Amino acid sequence: MQLFNHLPKKSLLCTIAFVISAVVYSQDYKLDNNTSFMKIEGTSSLHDWHIDVEKQTGNLVLEQSETISVKEINLTVESESLKSGKSRMDKNTYKALETDDYKKITFKLIKTSEIKKLSDNTYELIGTGELTIVGNTKEVTMSLKLELKDGKVLLSGKNEIKMTDFGVEPPTALLGTIKTGDAITISYKSTFKIK
Template sequence: MRILIINSKALAATISLFFLGFLSMTAQTYTLDNSNSEVTIFGTSNIHDWEIVVEEQKGSLTLKQNSPVTLTAMKISIPVKGLKSGKSGMDKNTYKAMNADDYAEVTFTLTSPATLSEAGSGIYKVKATGNLTISGVTKATDLVFTLKKTASGVILSGEKTLDMTTFDIEPPSALMGTIKTGKEVTLKFNTTLQ
């Protein structure tokens, strides 16, 4: 009888390990690699077009690997003071317009799972629905991008055009209002997660 109890415990442990191993194989979490990621924000003004580089970002995403491949979680954060134009005056106006002292980060958080549509070997089209928070204002937003699987992780590529006034941001101006920026900006990203 004792042998039967030992075997039952061994069987239960084996089943538990198999189940946990199966779950870890079917879902994988990736962490953003800032050093291999690029995000640029493009905008316009009444004088000339401009751009700002995102020097810092962080985040993660989780993919359920079995068919269909599904994005089950994602959060990306960008510190506002990590936005750099190469011109200190423009950066200062940007931080002021975005209330950077009170709202230090821009975040996108997935709110429902997204099924990936295969577009080639290891390449998928994604439409992610989530909450985008800028300057303390949160709006439901769709983010469309391409996800490419690599040997060590995934790369997300895409772009999103936003109306700053939707987030209660008054487009920055300079030189006592003689230079005015347009209300729309386009964010282009090539983000690596490993």
Template sequence: MNNLIIADKLKIIGLIALIFLLPNLIQAQEFSLNNQESTLAVYGTSSLHDWHVTAENKSGKLICTNLETGELQSCSFKVLAESLKSGKGSMDKNTYKALKTDKYKSISYELVEVKEIINQGAGKFLIKSLGNLTITDTKKLTPIDFDLFIEDGKITLKGEKAIKMTDYNIDPPKALFGTITTGNDLTIKFTSIYK
């Protein structure tokens, strides 16, 4: 008799736990990065002129545990290094040499922790995060703030991040026997659309 009572109580506790967990389980969704609609560009300077390269080949996954509160479980992003294009062949070659693309084929970001979510209303959130940014042979835990928009079955991440080449073991490229030098500071600007 006591065993039946204990079994019934365990079933009730299990049912209550399931009722509380079910909304989160239902709302957790995986999204894949849409390469055609997403953009990523890197902006820099040189002793001759400012420059930028645009990523043509991007991929990634995002899992949102709650669409109403903007809670992320995971987020990844990858750029094929030799898909970074400036429109100038010689500059692209210098970029690939600096990035050591013969050894390191991609640049990647992996979310580690969401520090804060600020709800700005109408499906828009400011996310303050920490993630591993890997460029060449260097992986660094990097703080990145970005806007997150949820609408029509897609999630858009939009932001920018300033970094230094030397922080990622990259020697700023030089051209024309060292007469043109590239600045150490870069700004990465992205609009990532996950569907």
């Protein structure tokens, strides 16, 4: 503290207050699979369909000071944990996703372009990330809702992608008479807890 002995008390207090206010609090959260939800929806020439994701892992790093910033979001989905409740549809899905060679689908946030405060603990985040499916990685931009609640981070959103953008041939059935639409919608409500 000798460094500060020559400063007037008022200046010393201002300096300490400035240092404290500049402290950034960083926290790493882990995705809780049991309380998280992800669904993939699409269309076909016969009817609309959906598949639920049963196994996902990930983490989120949040920095808080006077504002918040999201430094990391990493998500991994086990490809064969996609379940429709229909074994034939699941088989066609796994074939399209080449699950013998590609066991996982991953997402990694690479930048945040905007964070808008909606209420005391709720924010809208616009970010860009790398989505990897069957070994093909593409940048996707998405709008997410982030809520801080009871020591947890709740992340939710809905995004549309095209399967062919990732080299995935939309599945067919009954010798090609039933065709799946190229566009799919991914909806999610993820819960992250402190590690």
